[in-house]
Amino acid sequence: MNALTLSTLLALAGLGLGAGWLGALVGIGGGVIIVPALVLGFGLDFQVAVAASLVAVIATSTTAGSVYVGRGIANMRLALTLEVATTVGAIAGGLAAAVLAEDVLAGIFAVVMAATAVLMLRGAQRPRDRTVETVPEDATGWEEPGTLAGAYIDDVRGGLVRYRVEHLPVGWSVSLLAGGVSGMLGVGGGFLKVPAMNLGMDVPVKVAAATSNFMIGVTAAASVFIYFARGFVEPLVVAPLTLGVIVGSWLGTHSSGRARPEILKRVMALILAVVAIQMGLRAVGVTFGG
Numbered sequence: 001m002n003a004l005t006l007s008t009l010l011a012l013a014g015l016g017l018g019a020g021w022l023g024a025l026v027g028i029g030g031g032v033i034i035v036p037a038l039v040l041g042f043g044l045d046f047q048v049a050v051a052a053s054l055v056a057v058i059a060t061s062t063t064a065g066s067v068y069v070g071r072g073i074a075n076m077r078l079a080l081t082l083e084v085a086t087t088v089g090a091i092a093g094g095l096a097a098a099v100l101a102e103d104v105l106a107g108i109f110a111v112v113m114a115a116t117a118v119l120m121l122r123g124a125q126r127p128r129d130r131t132v133e134t135v136p137e138d139a140t141g142w143e144e145p146g147t148l149a150g151a152y153i154d155d156v157r158g159g160l161v162r163y164r165v166e167h168l169p170v171g172w173s174v175s176l177l178a179g180g181v182s183g184m185l186g187v188g189g190g191f192l193k194v195p196a197m198n199l200g201m202d203v204p205v206k207v208a209a210a211t212s213n214f215m216i217g218v219t220a221a222a223s224v225f226i227y228f229a230r231g232f233v234e235p236l237v238v239a240p241l242t243l244g245v246i247v248g249s250w251l252g253t254h255s256s257g258r259a260r261p262e263i264l265k266r267v268m269a270l271i272l273a274v275v276a277i278q279m280g281l282r283a284v285g286v287t288f289g290g
Contacts, residue, residue: 004236004237008042009236009240010240011042012042012237012240012241012244013240013241013243013244014244015033015034015037015038015041015241015244016030016034016056016240016241016242016243016244016245016246016247016248017244017245017247017248017251018033018244018248019031019033019034019037019056019060019244019245019248020056020059020060020063020244020245020246020247020248020249020250020251020252021248021249021251021252021255022248022252022267022271023057023060023064023190023213023245023248023249023252024060024063024064024213024248024249024250024251024252024253025209025252025255025264025267026190026194026209026264026267026268030053030056030057030060030245030248030249031053031054031056031057031182031190032113032191032271032272032275033271033275034049034052034053034056034241035049035050035053035109036109036275036278036279038052038053038237039106039282040278040282042237044234044237045232046105046106047097047098047227047230047232048232048234048237050097050184050227050232051224051227051228051232051233051234051238052233052234052237052238052241054182054220054221054223054224054227055220055224055233055238055241055242056238056241056242056245057182057216057217057219057220058217058220058221058224059242059245059246059249060213060216060217060245060249061213061214061215061216061217061218061220062217063245063246063249063250063253064210064213064249064250064252064253065210065213065214065217067250067253067254068210068211068213068214068253069210069214071140071141071152071153071210072140072141072142072143072152072153073141073152073153073206073207073210074207074210074211074213074214075143075148075150075165075203075207075210075211076143076211076214077143077147077148078148078165078171078197078203078211079211079214079215081148081168081171082171082172082175082193082215083175083215083218083219085172085173085175085176085179086175086176086178086179086182086189086193086215086218086219086222087179087218087219087222088176088179089175089176089177089178089179089180089181089182089183089189090179090180090182090183090189090219090220090222090223091179091183091222091223091226092179092180092183093179093180093181093182093183093184093223094183094184094222094223094224094226094227095183095226096180096183096184097183097184097226098226098230100184103282103283103284103285104283105184106279106280106282106283107279107280107283108181108184109275109276109279109283110275110276110277110279110280110283111276111280112181112191112192113191113272113273113275113276113279114272114273114276114280116191116192116195116272117268117269117270117272117273117276118269119195119199121265121266121269122199132154132157132158132159132160132161133159133160133161133162134159134160140153141153141160141207147164148164148165148168149162149163149164149165150162150163150207151163152204152206152207152210154204154206161204163202163203163204163207164202165197165201165202165203166201166202167200167201167202168201170196170200170201171196171197171200171201174192174193174196174200175189175193175196177192178190178192178193178196178219179219179222182216182219182220182223183219183222183223183226189215189216189219190209190212190213190215190216191268191272193208193212193215193216194208194209194212194268197211197212198265205264205265206264209264
Protein backbone atom coordinates (compact mmCIF):
# COMPACT_ATOMS: atom_id res chain seq x y z
CA MET A 1 0.00 0.00 0.00
CA ASN A 2 1.21 3.50 -0.84
CA ALA A 3 2.07 5.98 1.92
CA LEU A 4 -1.01 7.51 3.49
CA THR A 5 -1.48 11.23 4.06
CA LEU A 6 -1.60 12.69 7.57
CA SER A 7 -5.30 13.47 7.18
CA THR A 8 -6.01 9.84 6.24
CA LEU A 9 -4.04 8.55 9.21
CA LEU A 10 -5.98 10.89 11.52
CA ALA A 11 -9.25 9.80 9.94
CA LEU A 12 -8.34 6.16 10.58
CA ALA A 13 -7.54 6.98 14.21
CA GLY A 14 -10.86 8.81 14.52
CA LEU A 15 -12.68 5.84 13.06
CA GLY A 16 -10.99 3.59 15.58
CA LEU A 17 -11.91 5.97 18.43
CA GLY A 18 -15.60 5.92 17.59
CA ALA A 19 -15.73 2.21 16.81
CA GLY A 20 -13.83 1.33 19.98
CA TRP A 21 -16.14 3.42 22.13
CA LEU A 22 -19.27 1.89 20.65
CA GLY A 23 -17.81 -1.60 20.62
CA ALA A 24 -16.95 -1.48 24.31
CA LEU A 25 -20.34 0.00 25.14
CA VAL A 26 -22.52 -2.63 23.43
CA GLY A 27 -20.12 -5.57 23.13
CA ILE A 28 -19.83 -5.76 19.33
CA GLY A 29 -16.11 -5.10 19.01
CA GLY A 30 -16.51 -2.20 16.59
CA GLY A 31 -16.10 -4.37 13.50
CA VAL A 32 -19.60 -3.56 12.26
CA ILE A 33 -18.44 0.05 11.97
CA ILE A 34 -14.85 -0.50 10.86
CA VAL A 35 -15.38 -2.92 7.97
CA PRO A 36 -17.99 -0.91 6.04
CA ALA A 37 -16.18 2.37 6.82
CA LEU A 38 -12.90 1.06 5.42
CA VAL A 39 -14.59 -0.46 2.37
CA LEU A 40 -17.11 2.27 1.59
CA GLY A 41 -15.30 5.34 2.91
CA PHE A 42 -11.62 4.55 2.39
CA GLY A 43 -11.98 2.35 -0.70
CA LEU A 44 -10.03 -0.60 0.70
CA ASP A 45 -10.45 -4.18 -0.50
CA PHE A 46 -12.85 -6.19 1.62
CA GLN A 47 -10.19 -8.66 2.80
CA VAL A 48 -7.84 -5.83 3.84
CA ALA A 49 -10.68 -4.16 5.75
CA VAL A 50 -11.58 -7.44 7.47
CA ALA A 51 -7.96 -8.06 8.49
CA ALA A 52 -7.64 -4.56 9.97
CA SER A 53 -10.95 -4.96 11.77
CA LEU A 54 -9.90 -8.27 13.33
CA VAL A 55 -6.78 -6.64 14.78
CA ALA A 56 -8.91 -3.77 16.10
CA VAL A 57 -11.38 -6.22 17.63
CA ILE A 58 -8.55 -7.87 19.53
CA ALA A 59 -7.53 -4.43 20.86
CA THR A 60 -11.13 -3.68 21.92
CA SER A 61 -11.42 -7.00 23.71
CA THR A 62 -8.13 -6.57 25.53
CA THR A 63 -8.94 -3.03 26.70
CA ALA A 64 -12.62 -3.38 27.55
CA GLY A 65 -12.66 -7.02 28.60
CA SER A 66 -10.16 -6.51 31.39
CA VAL A 67 -12.19 -3.63 32.84
CA TYR A 68 -15.46 -5.55 32.77
CA VAL A 69 -13.87 -8.63 34.32
CA GLY A 70 -12.47 -6.47 37.12
CA ARG A 71 -15.92 -5.04 37.83
CA GLY A 72 -17.49 -8.51 37.95
CA ILE A 73 -19.86 -7.75 35.06
CA ALA A 74 -18.48 -10.24 32.52
CA ASN A 75 -19.40 -13.88 33.14
CA MET A 76 -16.12 -15.72 32.56
CA ARG A 77 -17.60 -19.20 32.92
CA LEU A 78 -20.23 -18.44 30.28
CA ALA A 79 -17.61 -16.90 27.99
CA LEU A 80 -15.36 -19.95 28.12
CA THR A 81 -18.33 -22.28 27.62
CA LEU A 82 -19.40 -20.52 24.41
CA GLU A 83 -15.94 -19.72 23.09
CA VAL A 84 -15.13 -23.29 22.05
CA ALA A 85 -17.90 -23.25 19.44
CA THR A 86 -17.02 -19.69 18.43
CA THR A 87 -13.36 -20.49 17.79
CA VAL A 88 -14.21 -23.47 15.58
CA GLY A 89 -16.54 -21.28 13.56
CA ALA A 90 -13.96 -18.47 13.30
CA ILE A 91 -11.31 -20.73 11.77
CA ALA A 92 -13.79 -22.13 9.27
CA GLY A 93 -15.02 -18.65 8.40
CA GLY A 94 -11.50 -17.32 7.85
CA LEU A 95 -10.76 -20.15 5.42
CA ALA A 96 -14.04 -19.60 3.59
CA ALA A 97 -13.48 -15.84 3.22
CA ALA A 98 -10.26 -16.42 1.28
CA VAL A 99 -12.19 -18.02 -1.59
CA LEU A 100 -15.51 -16.13 -1.61
CA ALA A 101 -16.10 -13.15 -3.92
CA GLU A 102 -16.33 -9.67 -2.36
CA ASP A 103 -19.95 -9.10 -3.39
CA VAL A 104 -20.92 -12.41 -1.79
CA LEU A 105 -19.24 -11.40 1.48
CA ALA A 106 -20.99 -8.03 1.39
CA GLY A 107 -24.34 -9.74 0.79
CA ILE A 108 -23.83 -12.12 3.72
CA PHE A 109 -22.84 -9.16 5.89
CA ALA A 110 -26.03 -7.26 4.96
CA VAL A 111 -28.43 -10.15 5.59
CA VAL A 112 -26.95 -11.05 8.98
CA MET A 113 -26.89 -7.40 10.08
CA ALA A 114 -30.52 -6.80 9.11
CA ALA A 115 -31.78 -9.89 10.92
CA THR A 116 -29.87 -9.01 14.07
CA ALA A 117 -31.15 -5.40 14.02
CA VAL A 118 -34.75 -6.66 14.02
CA LEU A 119 -34.07 -8.99 16.95
CA MET A 120 -32.41 -6.25 19.01
CA LEU A 121 -35.21 -3.76 18.34
CA ARG A 122 -37.83 -6.29 19.42
CA GLY A 123 -35.85 -6.94 22.60
CA ALA A 124 -35.67 -3.21 23.36
CA GLN A 125 -39.47 -2.93 23.11
CA ARG A 126 -40.00 -5.74 25.63
CA PRO A 127 -37.43 -5.21 28.40
CA ARG A 128 -37.16 -7.81 31.15
CA ASP A 129 -38.13 -6.54 34.59
CA ARG A 130 -35.55 -7.80 37.10
CA THR A 131 -35.46 -7.42 40.88
CA VAL A 132 -32.88 -4.97 42.21
CA GLU A 133 -31.29 -5.56 45.63
CA THR A 134 -29.62 -2.92 47.78
CA VAL A 135 -25.88 -3.46 48.31
CA PRO A 136 -22.92 -1.49 49.74
CA GLU A 137 -21.41 1.14 47.45
CA ASP A 138 -18.12 -0.74 47.01
CA ALA A 139 -19.78 -4.06 46.06
CA THR A 140 -18.96 -5.83 42.76
CA GLY A 141 -20.67 -8.52 40.73
CA TRP A 142 -19.89 -12.22 40.93
CA GLU A 143 -20.53 -15.65 39.39
CA GLU A 144 -22.28 -18.45 41.28
CA PRO A 145 -19.79 -21.35 41.79
CA GLY A 146 -20.54 -24.41 39.67
CA THR A 147 -23.29 -22.70 37.64
CA LEU A 148 -23.74 -20.15 34.87
CA ALA A 149 -25.69 -17.84 37.19
CA GLY A 150 -24.38 -14.61 38.65
CA ALA A 151 -25.07 -11.03 39.65
CA TYR A 152 -23.89 -7.56 38.62
CA ILE A 153 -24.15 -4.00 39.90
CA ASP A 154 -26.52 -1.90 37.77
CA ASP A 155 -25.51 1.75 38.21
CA VAL A 156 -28.63 3.04 36.46
CA ARG A 157 -31.04 1.17 38.74
CA GLY A 158 -28.82 1.57 41.79
CA GLY A 159 -28.45 -1.99 43.06
CA LEU A 160 -27.58 -5.63 42.54
CA VAL A 161 -29.28 -7.61 39.78
CA ARG A 162 -29.19 -11.44 39.81
CA TYR A 163 -29.57 -13.61 36.69
CA ARG A 164 -29.40 -17.24 35.60
CA VAL A 165 -28.35 -18.41 32.12
CA GLU A 166 -31.01 -20.42 30.26
CA HIS A 167 -31.09 -22.44 27.00
CA LEU A 168 -27.37 -23.15 26.67
CA PRO A 169 -27.78 -25.03 23.33
CA VAL A 170 -29.06 -21.79 21.80
CA GLY A 171 -25.86 -20.09 22.86
CA TRP A 172 -23.67 -22.83 21.43
CA SER A 173 -25.46 -22.78 18.08
CA VAL A 174 -25.34 -19.02 17.70
CA SER A 175 -21.70 -18.91 18.87
CA LEU A 176 -20.72 -21.34 16.12
CA LEU A 177 -22.47 -19.12 13.57
CA ALA A 178 -21.00 -15.97 15.12
CA GLY A 179 -17.50 -17.40 14.87
CA GLY A 180 -18.00 -18.21 11.19
CA VAL A 181 -19.34 -14.73 10.46
CA SER A 182 -16.46 -13.19 12.39
CA GLY A 183 -13.87 -15.10 10.41
CA MET A 184 -15.49 -14.13 7.11
CA LEU A 185 -16.40 -10.52 7.86
CA GLY A 186 -14.02 -9.34 10.61
CA VAL A 187 -16.79 -8.16 12.92
CA GLY A 188 -15.92 -10.05 16.09
CA GLY A 189 -19.24 -11.89 16.22
CA GLY A 190 -20.46 -9.80 19.15
CA PHE A 191 -23.42 -8.43 17.19
CA LEU A 192 -24.77 -12.00 17.13
CA LYS A 193 -23.60 -13.17 20.55
CA VAL A 194 -25.03 -10.21 22.49
CA PRO A 195 -28.58 -10.71 21.13
CA ALA A 196 -28.24 -14.50 21.57
CA MET A 197 -27.23 -14.17 25.21
CA ASN A 198 -29.76 -11.44 25.95
CA LEU A 199 -32.80 -12.66 24.00
CA GLY A 200 -32.14 -16.40 23.81
CA MET A 201 -30.38 -17.13 27.13
CA ASP A 202 -31.98 -14.52 29.42
CA VAL A 203 -28.67 -12.78 30.22
CA PRO A 204 -28.98 -9.03 31.07
CA VAL A 205 -27.79 -6.93 28.13
CA LYS A 206 -24.97 -5.31 30.14
CA VAL A 207 -23.64 -8.71 31.21
CA ALA A 208 -24.01 -9.97 27.64
CA ALA A 209 -22.07 -6.98 26.28
CA ALA A 210 -19.32 -7.33 28.89
CA THR A 211 -19.02 -11.09 28.32
CA SER A 212 -18.98 -10.56 24.56
CA ASN A 213 -16.16 -8.02 24.89
CA PHE A 214 -14.07 -10.68 26.59
CA MET A 215 -14.90 -13.32 23.96
CA ILE A 216 -14.48 -11.37 20.72
CA GLY A 217 -10.71 -11.03 21.07
CA VAL A 218 -10.25 -14.79 21.21
CA THR A 219 -12.59 -15.21 18.24
CA ALA A 220 -10.73 -12.63 16.17
CA ALA A 221 -7.33 -14.09 17.05
CA ALA A 222 -8.48 -17.49 15.81
CA SER A 223 -8.90 -16.19 12.26
CA VAL A 224 -6.61 -13.15 11.90
CA PHE A 225 -3.54 -15.32 11.34
CA ILE A 226 -5.14 -16.58 8.10
CA TYR A 227 -5.36 -13.01 6.78
CA PHE A 228 -1.84 -12.25 7.95
CA ALA A 229 -0.45 -15.30 6.13
CA ARG A 230 -2.20 -14.17 2.93
CA GLY A 231 -0.77 -10.64 3.14
CA PHE A 232 -3.99 -8.78 3.90
CA VAL A 233 -2.77 -7.08 7.11
CA GLU A 234 -1.67 -3.53 6.13
CA PRO A 235 0.41 -1.93 8.96
CA LEU A 236 -0.29 1.65 7.78
CA VAL A 237 -4.02 1.00 8.19
CA VAL A 238 -3.87 -1.16 11.30
CA ALA A 239 -1.59 1.06 13.42
CA PRO A 240 -3.64 4.31 13.60
CA LEU A 241 -6.90 2.36 13.66
CA THR A 242 -5.80 0.26 16.63
CA LEU A 243 -4.51 3.26 18.58
CA GLY A 244 -7.88 4.94 18.19
CA VAL A 245 -9.70 1.76 19.18
CA ILE A 246 -7.72 1.41 22.41
CA VAL A 247 -8.60 4.95 23.51
CA GLY A 248 -12.22 4.58 22.42
CA SER A 249 -12.61 1.26 24.22
CA TRP A 250 -11.31 2.75 27.45
CA LEU A 251 -13.82 5.61 27.16
CA GLY A 252 -16.62 3.17 26.38
CA THR A 253 -16.04 1.08 29.48
CA HIS A 254 -16.22 4.18 31.67
CA SER A 255 -19.52 5.37 30.18
CA SER A 256 -21.27 1.99 30.01
CA GLY A 257 -22.46 2.05 33.61
CA ARG A 258 -24.65 5.11 33.00
CA ALA A 259 -26.34 3.76 29.86
CA ARG A 260 -29.85 2.31 30.06
CA PRO A 261 -30.18 -1.25 28.62
CA GLU A 262 -33.07 -0.42 26.27
CA ILE A 263 -31.11 2.54 24.87
CA LEU A 264 -28.11 0.30 24.20
CA LYS A 265 -30.33 -2.12 22.29
CA ARG A 266 -31.90 0.62 20.17
CA VAL A 267 -28.52 2.17 19.35
CA MET A 268 -27.15 -1.19 18.31
CA ALA A 269 -30.24 -1.93 16.19
CA LEU A 270 -29.97 1.43 14.40
CA ILE A 271 -26.29 0.97 13.61
CA LEU A 272 -26.82 -2.56 12.32
CA ALA A 273 -29.70 -1.42 10.10
CA VAL A 274 -27.68 1.41 8.53
CA VAL A 275 -24.71 -0.85 7.89
CA ALA A 276 -26.98 -3.57 6.44
CA ILE A 277 -28.35 -1.09 3.90
CA GLN A 278 -24.88 0.15 2.93
CA MET A 279 -23.40 -3.30 2.50
CA GLY A 280 -26.50 -4.57 0.72
CA LEU A 281 -26.12 -1.81 -1.84
CA ARG A 282 -22.47 -2.69 -2.31
CA ALA A 283 -23.38 -6.34 -2.85
CA VAL A 284 -25.50 -5.33 -5.86
CA GLY A 285 -22.86 -2.99 -7.28
CA VAL A 286 -23.62 0.39 -5.68
CA THR A 287 -20.40 1.78 -4.17
CA PHE A 288 -19.52 4.78 -2.01
CA GLY A 289 -16.29 6.70 -1.64
CA GLY A 290 -13.03 5.47 -3.19
